Amino acid sequence: MSMNFSEFKRKLGAEPRNEDPEFLRARHSSPEFEEAAEAADRFEAKLERAAAVPLPEGLIDDILAFVEHSPERSARRNWWPMAMAASVLIAVGAAGLGWKMSHSWESVEEYLVDHYRHDGDKMVVMAAGSNANNVQAVLSKLDVSAAPALAAIVSVIKYCPTPDGKGVHMVLNTQNGPVTVIYMPHAKVTDGEMLAFDNVDAVLVDLQSGSAAIIGAGVKGVSELYTLIQTSIIPTSISS
């Protein structure tokens, strides 16, 4: 028994790319069916175009690099998911309200608060007991390198969004505890400006190439790193 028009339209609306022989036979069975199918094809083409989100540059490389250099991959620790459940998820959840759904931060300060609330605590937890061995590889893609004194104390490092494109988020293992550094290759900041939000303090650093924010618990801890950061993120053109 052939498919009636009502059933055909239901299938057309549910699975327009259906290649079932019965469906295809019905499609060509009359001008009415054919016309409905052609209209559905046009709609589907627009729908597919609407859904086609552009891909970020270097997506696959970044996935592979993220997994390759994850501390979880080598250590396969069992403690951190529990730590996450206990503390970080709460922080992420609360922070989610403020995490921008677009990159239209009105200032570097607003971005830093937003970004740190998003995954600052999570990165600090991940950094515990870790030692990043991919510091230069990550920074080199942004045409900078780390001086040995900086590279030696980076626990974790990853790419992150900044107001002006891709940047780097790293956590340093210092004598004052973990300190976060956000490197922003194209953002302009007021050198030495201090910020305080939630339970952390931050200082902004103008660099030879771009800028950075040093974020951690306590003014002393972040201020002491000012000189190190200012002199240790070096444009590749100078270091080579």
Next chain:
Amino acid sequence: MPVMNTEAGRQAKFNQLAQAYGTDLYRYAMWICGNDALAKDLVQETYLRAWKALDKLNDIGAAKSWLITILRREYARTFERKVPKFTDVDSVVVPDDIELEPDDRTEIELLRQGIMKLAPKYREPLLMQVVLGYSCEEISKQLDISKSAVMTQLFRAREQLKQKLRKDGVTGNVHELF
């Protein structure tokens, strides 16, 4: 693909999964969380979990749905209970396409807004079909609902999008759609 026991073999298998499905996963993630940085984080976390569980993947043919399952769980675990739905359509920005006529561009913008405003029970199967290329059977398995229910949701999702175009008074080609 044979299971390889060496570290190099494991890495090769993993690289293949990243190359084959990374873009689909990112696009899907982008639509469910609405922000490219979060989508990228979600995909990276998904692959990290996949790496740790790679030995459990015996059938490479099932890899895509396995990865989608991980991604959906990761999304639910990390964000769903804690954060309001990320449905800011302005964040799903697709660059202007110079090939498009103005009417077509308007329709596509309205469709993007419409997709983000669909209820999750309609949006998710629609995105699985349009972005991931899933059949109704595959969606049924992924969402653990009947094929008939999937077909109904897909039909209604498209009807709501068409209705939005009609309601917003798009002229031109869109008239041919109904």
